[in-house]
Amino acid sequence: MGFNATGNIAHASTSAAQENVLEWVKKDKRRMLHVVYRVGDLDRTIKFYTECLGMKLLRRRDIPEERYTNAFLGYGPEDSHFVIELTYNYGVDKYDIGAGFGHFGIAVEDVTKTVDLIKAKGGKVTREPGPVKGGSTVIAFIEDPDGYKFELLERGPTPEPLCQVMLRVGDLDRSINFYEKAFGMELLRKRDNPEYKYTIAMMGYGPEDKNAVLELTYNYGVSEYDKGNGYAQVETFPFFSFPRNPS
């Protein structure tokens, strides 16, 4: 291989190494592990998620020396399910969720029944059940006690009810490329909605109906979002975390 300078040789080995890494990350058996975000009252959120959304409290860990407590909730054990990792920082009761974070998706078999239960428990419904605009899937939107949005999607039984993390991005192709190259994710679906001036791309490690996916939303002409300080990151296994989007 005819290279005339260490730099070029380094360049060659670097590009070979880069090629290997890009191949490795695609073959590495990964999955979405948990999504991390901050809440102002752990017990209030745990009560809402368990009583209204049917989640289980999986574990709690207090780190007094760092002045924070975590609670893990989900629809099954952490070694086989995508779960939520809540963070409570001592003395902090409110966060700015920002506009970069969109929603979590929860697949339920009956959206209307779930909404009725949430209403009965005093939960906030921001979009009544009905077909998604421009589509046929029955959805609804609710807000948790901190204002984090949850989209309820009507689906049959699924091994992964916690099925989406929606983030808004300023450049869809840049983000798709980032998650493909840095995380070995696959572009599962891309849908343009010209009528409503947005495009979504579903990224993940397996089909949407059986795996948690990252739903990237591009709103026409919007290249930046206020990120706030509530949403933290999604972590994959083997461990790697991606905070907010690269945009």
Ligand SMILES: C[C@@H](O)C(=O)SC[C@H](NC(=O)CC[C@H](N)C(=O)O)C(=O)NCC(=O)O
């Ligand atoms: C595929 C499903 O999981 C969705 O989340 S699509 C829901 C749809 N999304 C958007 O409109 C995205 C663009 C929006 N401007 C944004 O930035 O959130 C949605 O929210 N539809 C509303 C409805 O009432 O159907």
Ligand SMILES: [Zn+2]
């Ligand atoms: Zn969604």
